[in-house]
Amino acid sequence: MHFTLKIWRQAGPRAKGYFEKFTIDNVDSDTSFLEMLDMLNNQLVKENRESIAFDHDCREGICGACGLYINGRAHGPDDDVTTCQLYMRRFKNGSEITMEPFRSGAFPVIKDLMVNRSAFDKILQAGGFVSVNTGSAPEAHTTLISREKAEESMDASSCIGCGACVASCKNGSAMLFVASRVSALSLLPQGKPEACRRARAMVLKMDEMGFGSCTNIGTCQMECPKNITVANIARLNREFLYCKRSDLQ
Amino acid sequence: MAGILNAKIPEGPLDQKWTLHKESLKTVSPANRGGMHIIVVGTGLAGASAAAALGEQGFRVNVFCMGDSPRRAHSVSAQGGINAAKNYRNDNDSVQRLFLDTLKGGDFRSREANVYRLAEVSNAIIDHCVALGVPFARDYAGYLDNRSFGGSQVSRTFYARGQTGQQLLLAAYGALNRQVALGNVTVHCRHQMMDLVVIDGQAKGIITRDMVTGRIERYPAHAVVLATGGYANVYFLSTNSMNSNASALVQCWKKGAFFANPGFVQIHPTCIPVHGTHQSKLTLMSESLRNDGRIWVPKNKATAEHLREGTLKPSEVHENERDYYLERRYPAYGNLVPRDVASRAAKERCDAGLGINKTGKAVYLDFEKAVETQGKASIDRKYGNLFQMYEKITDNNPYKEPMQIFPAMHYTMGGLWVDYNLMTTIRGLFAIGEANFSDHGANRLGASALMQCLADGFFILPYTLPDYLEAEIGEPLPDTAHPDFIQASEKVKQRIHNLMRIGRRTPVDDLHRELGKLMWEHAGIVRSAEGLSGTFIELDAIRDRFRKETGIPGSDKTVNKELEKALHMEDYLLLAGLMIKDALHREESCGGHFRVESQTKEGETLRNDKEFQYVAAWEYKDSDTEPVLHKEPLVFSYINVTERKYK
Ligand SMILES: Cc1cc2nc3c(=O)[nH]c(=O)nc-3n(C[C@H](O)[C@H](O)[C@H](O)COP(=O)(O)OP(=O)(O)OC[C@H]3O[C@@H](n4cnc5c(N)ncnc54)[C@H](O)[C@@H]3O)c2cc1C
Ligand code: FES
Numbered sequence: 062m063h064f065t066l067k068i069w070r071q072a073g074p075r076a077k078g079y080f081e082k083f084t085i086d087n088v089d090s091d092t093s094f095l096e097m098l099d100m101l102n103n104q105l106v107k108e109n110r111e112s113i114a115f116d117h118d119c120r121e122g123i124c125g126a127c128g129l130y131i132n133g134r135a136h137g138p139d140d141d142v143t144t145c146q147l148y149m150r151r152f153k154n155g156s157e158i159t160m161e162p163f164r165s166g167a168f169p170v171i172k173d174l175m176v177n178r179s180a181f182d183k184i185l186q187a188g189g190f191v192s193v194n195t196g197s198a199p200e201a202h203t204t205l206i207s208r209e210k211a212e213e214s215m216d217a218s219s220c221i222g223c224g225a226c227v228a229s230c231k232n233g234s235a236m237l238f239v240a241s242r243v244s245a246l247s248l249l250p251q252g253k254p255e256a257c258r259r260a261r262a263m264v265l266k267m268d269e270m271g272f273g274s275c276t277n278i279g280t281c282q283m284e285c286p287k288n289i290t291v292a293n294i295a296r297l298n299r300e301f302l303y304c305k306r307s308d309l310q
Numbered sequence: 311m312a313g314i315l316n317a318k319i320p321e322g323p324l325d326q327k328w329t330l331h332k333e334s335l336k337t338v339s340p341a342n343r344g345g346m347h348i349i350v351v352g353t354g355l356a357g358a359s360a361a362a363a364l365g366e367q368g369f370r371v372n373v374f375c376m377g378d379s380p381r382r383a384h385s386v387s388a389q390g391g392i393n394a395a396k397n398y399r400n401d402n403d404s405v406q407r408l409f410l411d412t413l414k415g416g417d418f419r420s421r422e423a424n425v426y427r428l429a430e431v432s433n434a435i436i437d438h439c440v441a442l443g444v445p446f447a448r449d450y451a452g453y454l455d456n457r458s459f460g461g462s463q464v465s466r467t468f469y470a471r472g473q474t475g476q477q478l479l480l481a482a483y484g485a486l487n488r489q490v491a492l493g494n495v496t497v498h499c500r501h502q503m504m505d506l507v508v509i510d511g512q513a514k515g516i517i518t519r520d521m522v523t524g525r526i527e528r529y530p531a532h533a534v535v536l537a538t539g540g541y542a543n544v545y546f547l548s549t550n551s552m553n554s555n556a557s558a559l560v561q562c563w564k565k566g567a568f569f570a571n572p573g574f575v576q577i578h579p580t581c582i583p584v585h586g587t588h589q590s591k592l593t594l595m596s597e598s599l600r601n602d603g604r605i606w607v608p609k610n611k612a613t614a615e616h617l618r619e620g621t622l623k624p625s626e627v628h629e630n631e632r633d634y635y636l637e638r639r640y641p642a643y644g645n646l647v648p649r650d651v652a653s654r655a656a657k658e659r660c661d662a663g664l665g666i667n668k669t670g671k672a673v674y675l676d677f678e679k680a681v682e683t684q685g686k687a688s689i690d691r692k693y694g695n696l697f698q699m700y701e702k703i704t705d706n707n708p709y710k711e712p713m714q715i716f717p718a719m720h721y722t723m724g725g726l727w728v729d730y731n732l733m734t735t736i737r738g739l740f741a742i743g744e745a746n747f748s749d750h751g752a753n754r755l756g757a758s759a760l761m762q763c764l765a766d767g768f769f770i771l772p773y774t775l776p777d778y779l780e781a782e783i784g785e786p787l788p789d790t791a792h793p794d795f796i797q798a799s800e801k802v803k804q805r806i807h808n809l810m811r812i813g814r815r816t817p818v819d820d821l822h823r824e825l826g827k828l829m830w831e832h833a834g835i836v837r838s839a840e841g842l843s844g845t846f847i848e849l850d851a852i853r854d855r856f857r858k859e860t861g862i863p864g865s866d867k868t869v870n871k872e873l874e875k876a877l878h879m880e881d882y883l884l885l886a887g888l889m890i891k892d893a894l895h896r897e898e899s900c901g902g903h904f905r906v907e908s909q910t911k912e913g914e915t916l917r918n919d920k921e922f923q924y925v926a927a928w929e930y931k932d933s934d935t936e937p938v939l940h941k942e943p944l945v946f947s948y949i950n951v952t953e954r955k956y957k
Contacts, residue, residue, distance in 0.1 A: 097588075102817070106861045106862075107815045107861070112863065118382050120552060124384075148705075172522075178378055182487070186487040196769075198434075201454060202398070211448045214445040251440065
C-alpha cells in the first residue's frame with residue numbers, strides 16, 4: 062500500500078506550526094499505524110531529515126501514551142481503539158492521511174505530534190486516590206463488594222488517561238477523565254469516605270488547569286477508546302452537588 | 311575475591327528469618343526523616359510503590375520516569391494477575407506452597423530465604439491493593455475471585471479482568487500522587503537517568519537528561535533506588551513496552567554494581583506470531599488463556615502443510631488428527647506447564663515441521679471445547695477483552711478460528727545483584743522489581759512479577775532502606791558541585807556529543823533489529839556452545855557499524871527520539887555481550903536457559919547442581935577488560951533440591 066501523509070510539524074511550544082507532506086510506499090496492510098510512522102521516520106533518517114516526534118509506549122492500547130488526531134478524529138477512524146491499535150488495512154490504498162496532535166488549551170504542544178498532558182497528573186494529585194497508608198489495610202475479605210459494583214468500578218477504572226475526550230470536546234473539558242476516576246473509587250466502599258472531598262478537589266483543580274466546562278455534548282464518550290460513558294459524569298455531578306460544606310473542612 | 315558477595319541472609323529458621331531480621335534493622339526517627347533525600351528511578355509497580363511507602367514514612371523522595379506520566383510505566387500492560395497465598399479456594403494453598411512452587415518454577419536457581427519472604431508478604435499486598443481501591447474480580451457473593459496460572463496446582467491468582475497491571479499501577483500511582491500532594495514526593499517525568507554518581511564508594515545521586523529540552527541535570531540524594539524494569543528489549547522484538555530499556559542497569563553496572571544471571575530470560579509461550587518485517591513489538595496473549603484454551607498442532611506434516619497454505623481449516627482437522635502435545639507430554643499440568651516448558655515444546659513441534667501458519671512458526675490455542683462446556687458468555691466474561699485485542703491485531707475472530715500463537719521474548723530474571731536488603735554491590739544503591747535478579751531464579755512463574763514488584767516496594771524496601779540511611783543521619787545532602795558530580799555530567803555530555811557526531815544515515819532501528827535477531831537465534835529458546843560463541847564476531851560487527859554509520863538527525867537540545875534510541879542501543883550492545891558470556895559459561899540447562907548439550911533423553915532440562923548451583927554475578931572492569939565472574943553459592947537448607955517434573 063502507499064499513502065500521502067499530511068503531518069503537523071511544530072519545533073516547540075511557542076514555535077509556529079505547519080503541515081508537511083510526505084509519501085510512503087510498500088506498506089503492508091498488517092502494519093500498525095505507528096509502525097507505519099516508524100517506517101517514515103527511518104526513511105527520514107536515511108535522508109538526514111529530522112524525524113517526527115510522537116508519544117507511544119505499550120502499543121497495546123493500555124498505557125494511554127499514544128494519541129493522534131487522524132483525519133479529524135481522535136485515534137482515527139475506528140471506534141474503541143487507541144492510535145497504536147489502528148492498522149493500515151483500515152485505510153484506502155493511495156489515500157491522504159492527516160495527522161495532528163491532541164490539541165487543547167490545557168495540552169500545550171511540545172513538539173510535532175507530542176503534547177503536554179501533565180495537567181491530568183495534577184488533577185489526580187488533587188484527590189484521585191484512597192488515603193490509606195501502607196501496612197494499615199484490613200484483611201481483604203473484611204469488606205465484601207458485589208460483583209456488579211466491582212464490575213461497574215472496573216468499567217470506570219478502565220480510563221487510560223490518553224486525553225482523547227479533551228481533544229475532541231469543543232469546550233476542551235476534562236469531565237469524562239475526572240468522572241472516571243471519581244466513579245471508580247466512589248463506587249467502592251473503600252473510596253466512599255473521601256468521595257465528596259475527592260470530587261470537589263478534582264473538579265476545582267480541573268478548572269484551575271484551564272479545562273473547559275461540560276455542556277453535555279457527549280463527544281467524549283463517542284471518542285473514548287475505552288468506552289467510558291457519560292453516566293460517570295452524572296455520578297460525578299451528584300458527588301459534587303451533594304457534598305456538604307462541612308465535609309470539606 | 312571471596313567474601314565480596316555477602317547476601318546477608320539472616321540467621322534463624324526459614325519462616326522466622328524476615329521477622330527476626332526486621333527486628334534487628336535500624337530505623338530513622340520521624341524527626342530525622344524529612345532531612346533525608348531518596349531518589350527513586352522508575353514509576354512502575356516497584357518504583358511507584360516504594361516511593362509512596364517511603365513518602366508515607368516522611369522521607370523526601372525524588373522520582374524519575376521517562377514517560378509523560380508515572381502511570382504509563384510498562385507495568386500498566388500486565389494482563390493476567392498477581393499471586394498470593396490466601397488459600398481462599400480452600401485448595402490447600404499456603405505460604406509454604408507458594409514458596410515451593412516459586413522456587414521449583416525457578417529451577418532452584420534463586421535464594422531460598424528471599425523466595426520465602428516473597429511468599430510471606432504476598433497476602434498483605436492483596437489487602438493493601440484492595441484498600442487502595444483495586445477493582446479485583448469478585449464472585450456473586452462479593453468475595454475475591456481467583457484463576458490459575460502455569461506451574462501451580464492451586465488457584466491463587468487475583469485479577470482485574472485482563473488489566474491487572476493497569477489497575478495495580480493506578481493504585482500505586484494513586485498512593486504516589488497522594489504523597490506528591492502532601493509534599494513528600496516530587497515527580498520528574500520525561501527525565502532519563504544517564505548515570506549514577508558514586509562518591510567514596512557510596513551512591514550519592516544521578517545525572518539525568520531532560521527529554522524535552524536536552525538539559526543534563528544533577529540530582530543529589532542520600533540513597534538511590536533503581537526500579538527501571540527489565541531488559542527484554544535487547545531482543546528488539548519483545549512483549550515489553552517500546553520505552554523499556556536497559557540503560558540505567560548498564561550504567562550502574564559500569565559504576566560497580568554487579569550484574570547477576572544476565573543470561574536468564576523468559577520467553578512467553580502465548581504471543582501473537584511475528585507477521586511482517588516492519589513489526590515493532592510483539593503482543594502477549596495472557597497466560598490465563600491456558601486455563602481454558604488447549605494448545606495443539608496437527609499430528610502429521612501433510613495436514614500442517616495444508617493448514618499453512620490455507621487449503622484446510624483448523625476446524626476441519628479431526629479430533630484424532632490433532633496433537634495436544636502439552637496434555638500428552640505433561641499429563642499432570644497439561645496446558646498449564648511453566649512458560650519455559652511450553653515455549654520449548656512449541657518450538658520443538660514447529661521445528662518438526664508442524665507449525666500451522668505461513669511462516670511455520672505458530673501453534674493453535676483453541677477454545678472450542680471451553681465454549682462447548684462453559685458457554686460463550688462465561689468465556690467472554692473471562693477473556694472478552696483479550697479476544698477483542700487478538701481480533702484487532704490479526705483480523706481473526708477466536709470464536710470462529712483458534713488463536714495462533716508462538717513464543718516471544720518477555721521478561722528478564724537476571725538483573726542487578728542485590729543482598730537480602732535489596733542493596734546492590736554499591737553501597738546506597740538499591741534495586742527493586744524486575745531490575746534486580748532476586749526471586750525468580752532461572753524461570754519466573756506467571757503472576758509473580760507483579761507480586762515481587764509490590765513486595766519489594768511496599769513491604770521490603772521501606773524496612774531495609776532506613777537501616778542503611780540510619781548511618782547517614784546528619785550527613786549533608788551531597789553538593790552537586792562535587793568533582794564526581796561534575797565529572798559524571800561532563801561524561802554524559804561527551805557521550806551524547808560523540809553519538810550526534812557520527813552523522814551518518816543508518817537508522818538505529820535497523821541495527822537494533824539485527825542485534826535482536828542475533829540474540830533470538832543464539833540466546834533464545836535453545837542455546838548451544840557453538841551458537842553462543844559464534845555470536846561474538848557478529849556482535850562486534852554490529853557494534854562497529856553502530857559507531858560508524860548511525861544517523862541521528864536534528865539536535866540534542868530538543869525532543870530527539872533517534873538520540874534516545876541510540877543511547878539505549880549503545881547500552882544494549884554492551885549488555886548483549888555479557889548475556890552471551892553468561893549463557894555460554896553456564897554449561898547446564900535450568901529453567902529458561904536450555905543448553906542443547908545438557909538435556910535428558912526426553913528432551914527436558916538437565917541441571918548440573920554440583921557445578922552450577924550458584925548465582926553468577928558479573929563485575930564490570932573497563933572497556934578493554936573482560937568482566938569478572940563472582941559466584942554466590944546457593945544453599946538450600948529447608949528443601950530438597952529435586953528434579954523439576956511437571957509430568
Ligand atoms: C505484556 C506483559 C504482561 C505481563 N503480565 C504480567 C502478569 O499478568 N502478572 C505478572 O506478575 N507479571 C506480568 N508481567 C511482568 C510485569 O509486568 C513486569 O515484570 C513488571 O511490571 C515490571 O515492573 P517494574 O516496576 O520493575 O518496572 P516497569 O514497570 O518496567 O517500570 C520501569 C520504570 O522505569 C522508568 N525508567 C526506565 N529506564 C529509565 C531511565 N534510564 N531513567 C528514568 N526512568 C527510567 C520507566 O519510565 C518506568 O517508569 C507482564 C509483562 C508484560 C510485558
Ligand atoms: S502506545 Fe500505549 S495506548 Fe497506545
